[in-house]
Amino acid sequence: MPSTFTTAPLARAALLCALGTPLAALAQEHSVKIGVSGPLSGANAFAGKDNENGVRLAVEELNAQDIKVGGKTVRFALQSEDDAGDPKQGVTVAQKLVDGGVKFVLGPYNSGVAIPAARVYNDAGVLMSTVGTNPKITQSGYKGVLRIVASDSQVGGAMANYAARELKVKNVGVIDDRTAFGTGIATEFKRQAQAAGMKVAGHEFTNDKASDFSAILTALRAKKVDAIFFGGYAPQAAPMVRQMKALGLNVPLLGGDTLCSPEMAKLGGAAVGENVRCAQAGAIIARQPAGPAFLAKYKERFKREPDVYAPSFYDQTVFIAQAMKAANSVEPLKVAQQLRTMSHQGVVGTYGYDDKGNLKKTAVTVYTFKNGALAPLASY
Template sequence: MRTFKPRSLVIFFVLLLGAWTNGFAKDETVYIGLAAPLTGDQAYIGIGLLQGAQMAVEDANIKGPVFGLSGIKLLALDDQHNPTQAVLAANRLISDPRVAGIVGHFNSSCTKAASAIYHEARIAQITPASTNPEISRQGFDTFFRMCATDDVQGPTAAHFVYDRLKIRKIAVIDDKTTYGKGLADEFEKKFKALGGTVVSHDGITQGEKDFAPLLTKIRSLEPELLYYGGVYPELSLLIKQSRKLGLHAPWMGGDGIFDVTLIKLATPELSEGTFSTMLGVDPRSFPRARDFVARYEARFGEIGSFSAYAYDTVNLLIEAIRRAGTSDREAVLREVRNTRDFQGVLGTVNFDEKGDAVNQSVGIYKVENGKFVFLEEAKPEVR
């Protein structure tokens, strides 16, 4: 045995075992699991979700114990918007018996990968923001979604461009992510079906900064509107670089670009006239939400695009726990499914049999004088 020293391996695993056997101390608190990207390049979204969720938990604890003597706490885990990490985080959450329900994840790929695990564990999973329609088609009765799906948002935008703006010739760009490409594809499909022309559909890489070559090419195709499926950091650069190249067609995007930071980054002058769809109504324009937004901004600074969603999602889950009167997962799940007309800051929520929030309206906004101004509310087509 001259070459092999299993000792260090053994010591390592013994240490690890020690950490395991620690186990979970018995305590009365009910936990809500939250999984979102808290590090990495999408951390800004995850942290926005986390802060919204924190406020909901604090509000609930001020109101008093959920049942008996139990307070409520958040167990937030990072999934690095990586499906492998998401599965690990999901297993970690379900293995903690104190966790009564899950809020998450953010990225559709993570939500999808983790949903099977939550289903197996019979624990309610409510995603505040994953919009990919495939997830709810898997038939998991543990899955719920607070936001409208891409196949609602994209076609609504296409109708708006075709019917209201009377634009017939557009170019489409997406960021090659599950979210961005899904949205752009749904938009393109509907726009073509309506009779419009799509002169080009290109993909970009998230995190990239220079789009001048692509925009120079698109400029020569002379589209009347540019649709972008993706999130705002790249769109801000696209807007700036397109204007500098003399490409003046307006831009349009979905909920991923609906963030005041977009206007700050792209400057109010250049982003003027940019259209955006947003799920539900603007929390700032909605009286019930005004108080939440004011408290949020006093506490954490600028509100994230999905913070209000996280706030509503956690509140819905807490209400279900209160009604169930226990932290038993199956009971909580039943109560989440029994949710009727939940009154959130973003409006009234009901779930359909797939777990998707029904009748989610889509608001259409336009940047005017450095602000997203509400134009109209579009009710999605009935499918």
């Protein structure tokens, strides 16, 4: 997929020169490229586009504010690349962004892409801000890698506690799609479910391209599970819940943030309702001080509601700009150091990072679906 640029610096420079703007004036600007790496094609393209929209909205607002660093106006440009949720393509995208002079990257979306891409960005001195939740992402010690949402241990733990306390689940089945994300969150849920007193009756496996889950669902039905936890993505979870109903397996389907998506209801139709429970990093956005205003301007700009992570990508892009001002620099590692010492109140929560690049504090909210829309149940 070709790159998408906003405010391309060279084209802008040529235009301004043609209009009589002296080159000396252009020298008074910092041109900062913000890269986005995500699945803009394939089953999870809806999420990749949503993430890109969050960054785009922030970039447009920041450019309108005439932000200055070191006496120069900062002009942000967006370069978005399709990693297709594929680790190999993600590494290729990472190298392309690095070669193109991008110093700040929002993404990748998938943990399996973020883990290998992080090394490329680290070696090039690029700041990477990801929503990949696998704990391995921030165990590398890379100073320029930040996780802008809760990790699998936090999200999986919240769902395990909710299942034990609120749903009174005693016998649970686990399915994971063998991706870095799916395996990571399923493992954390399983560990913390057992710690909460639940029995894990079976752990079944699928993949992120599958559409027929009848065999593994039949196996779990035979074990009389009270609920099923799925570590995977909405394009598989939606047909899975339809097949659960067809098999008479009328138990809750539990999952992480990837199930907390309008795409889940869109693909699952009437089969998706209060039988689906998912845990998502962040507080309930509509109840946050700046939440309603963000939701309104996102819908006005893109003619649709935001999906799961657009608010987080928006918040982190704004936070990076604030850190640039505080550091009086646009150098990525100086900005990264500043991000670890500051805090930022975003539209979906408070951002501040520990020495490993994880959020110091984050809420996790459990949702269900009512009339095709997400409905919050509890926050942890």
